[in-house]
Amino acid sequence: MPRVSAEHLTARRDQIIDAAIVRFAANGFQATGMADVIAESGLSAGAVYRYFTSKDDLIRAIVDRVLGRAVAGFDRWLAEQDDPDPAEAVATAVDLVADVAGRAPVDPTRVAVQAWAEALRNPAVYDVVQGAYGTIRSYLREAAVRAQAAGRLPRDADPHELSAAMLSLVLGFLLQRLLLGDVPAPDYGAAVRVLLAGPPPATAS
Amino acid sequence: MPRVSAEHLTARRDQIIDAAIVRFAANGFQATGMADVIAESGLSAGAVYRYFTSKDDLIRAIVDRVLGRAVAGFDRWLAEQDDPDPAEAVATAVDLVADVAGRAPVDPTRVAVQAWAEALRNPAVYDVVQGAYGTIRSYLREAAVRAQAAGRLPRDADPHELSAAMLSLVLGFLLQRLLLGDVPAPDYGAAVRVLLAGPPPATAS
Numbered sequence: 001m002p003r004v005s006a007e008h009l010t011a012r013r014d015q016i017i018d019a020a021i022v023r024f025a026a027n028g029f030q031a032t033g034m035a036d037v038i039a040e041s042g043l044s045a046g047a048v049y050r051y052f053t054s055k056d057d058l059i060r061a062i063v064d065r066v067l068g069r070a071v072a073g074f075d076r077w078l079a080e081q082d083d084p085d086p087a088e089a090v091a092t093a094v095d096l097v098a099d100v101a102g103r104a105p106v107d108p109t110r111v112a113v114q115a116w117a118e119a120l121r122n123p124a125v126y127d128v129v130q131g132a133y134g135t136i137r138s139y140l141r142e143a144a145v146r147a148q149a150a151g152r153l154p155r156d157a158d159p160h161e162l163s164a165a166m167l168s169l170v171l172g173f174l175l176q177r178l179l180l181g182d183v184p185a186p187d188y189g190a191a192v193r194v195l196l197a198g199p200p201p202a203t204a205s
Numbered sequence: 206m207p208r209v210s211a212e213h214l215t216a217r218r219d220q221i222i223d224a225a226i227v228r229f230a231a232n233g234f235q236a237t238g239m240a241d242v243i244a245e246s247g248l249s250a251g252a253v254y255r256y257f258t259s260k261d262d263l264i265r266a267i268v269d270r271v272l273g274r275a276v277a278g279f280d281r282w283l284a285e286q287d288d289p290d291p292a293e294a295v296a297t298a299v300d301l302v303a304d305v306a307g308r309a310p311v312d313p314t315r316v317a318v319q320a321w322a323e324a325l326r327n328p329a330v331y332d333v334v335q336g337a338y339g340t341i342r343s344y345l346r347e348a349a350v351r352a353q354a355a356g357r358l359p360r361d362a363d364p365h366e367l368s369a370a371m372l373s374l375v376l377g378f379l380l381q382r383l384l385l386g387d388v389p390a391p392d393y394g395a396a397v398r399v400l401l402a403g404p405p406p407a408t409a410s
Contacts, residue, residue: 025325026326027326028233028235028322028323028325028326030233030235030236031235086400110325113321113322113325114322114325116318116321116322116380116383116384117233117318117319117321117322117323118233118322119384120230120233120315120318120319120383121231121232121233126384129384130384130385133381133384133385134385137385151404151405151407152404153399153400153404153405154399154402154405157395157396157399158392158395158396160387160388161388161392161393161395161396162396162399162400164377164378164381164385164388164393164396165374165377165393165396165397165400166400167377167381168373168374168375168376168377168378168380168381169370169373169374169377170373170377171373171376171377171380171381172369172370172372172373172374172375172376172377173369173373175321175373175376175380176338176369176372176373176376178321178325179321179324179331179334179335179338180335180338180339180342180369182365182369183365183366183369187363187366188366188369188370190362190363190366191362191363191366191367191369191370192370194358194359194362194367195291195358195367195370195371195401196400196401196403197359197403198401198402198403198404199356199357199358199403200356200358200359202356
């Protein structure tokens with residue numbers, strides 16, 4: 001029964017990724033070894049190494065999984081828009097971060113911050129992280145290009161640079177949520193909408 | 206000569222902080238011990254421990270120094286503004302990050318990312334980081350309040366939430382500069398100005 005076998009393989013793989021998220025989030029990458037992940041997973045060393053041969057492999061799998069969910073959600077939203085509003089694009093991405101952060105077994109956005117730190121000293125992780133955020137930014141760039149075509153942003157602005165500023169609003173939410181924790185996603189999204197709407201119409205004083 | 210002695214003490218302290226920045230940036234917090242910092246500083250263990258008794262102390266000193274420079278620069282800018290523009294406030298903070306990043310002996314923004322990761326597993330560092338970003342955000346909040354008073358932002362928006370979005374634009378620049386490195390500060394500042402200006406005036410189609 002190859003179908004059942006494939007499901008079994010996927011479940012095992014997910015079980016190991018979950019264990020890695022728990023340990024990396026709790027202790028960081030440097031202080032976590034394959035032995036810790038194996039212990040957390042409840043599987044044998046041989047079973048774990050059949051799927052992942054190194055911590056770098058695990059990091060790549062975590063990033064792929066978390067990124068895959070967020071990107072799929074954003075892609076669905078973008079496909080539904082006739083003329084995407086930049087503030088709505090950011091607010092949608094922020095909601096996706098808040099949604100991902102609520103996933104079991106442990107908030108994977110904590111692992112994202114560990115991955116940023118590890119990327120600055122580990123070229124293999126740097127490549128994974130650079131690829132992941134390059135991908136997210138390309139979706140935001142697409143939203144910016146379409147907003148420009150719809151007259152929602154000036155057509156002579158550089159969409160790549162615009163997407164960098166939009167990505168900042170998403171990553172900054174992820175980070176402040178973990179470090180300061182005092183602005184819920186809906187309130188943050190409201191502030192982004194206000195900030196990106198430009199100055200209000202002048203009133204008689 | 207107490208004045209010379211105070212200068213000597215400050216120079217010694219700075220020498221140790223520089224050494225800690227080099228080692229933390231290169232290897233992260235977890236893989237760096239006091240012995241590494243002592244070796245890098247060229248001072249004796251006794252001399253170093255006279256100033257700093259733990260890695261947490263060193264992290265606090267690094268954050269205080271880097272934050273002190275950036276906050277002083279922002280405060281000078283804010284004092285000169287009659288009606289601060291939110292986009293200019295962000296662009297000014299971004300320029301300060303780019304300026305701090307160019308400081309010897311090693312880009313201290315790399316240590317900021319290590320501090321974020323460490324804060325998620327070390328309560329002492331969490332307190333330092335939370336205090337530091339709370340301080341930066343209070344300056345951005347002041348800029349938002351004054352922009353609201355000048356009619357540059359709606360008066361009914363929450364300035365605290367606005368400051369969170371503004372801080373994201375600064376932290377996101379810091380992070381993307383390190384991980385993607387493809388949008389220089391002036392271009393990023395230009396994109397922030399465009400994004401925060403709101404939709405362009407409609408033209409006849």
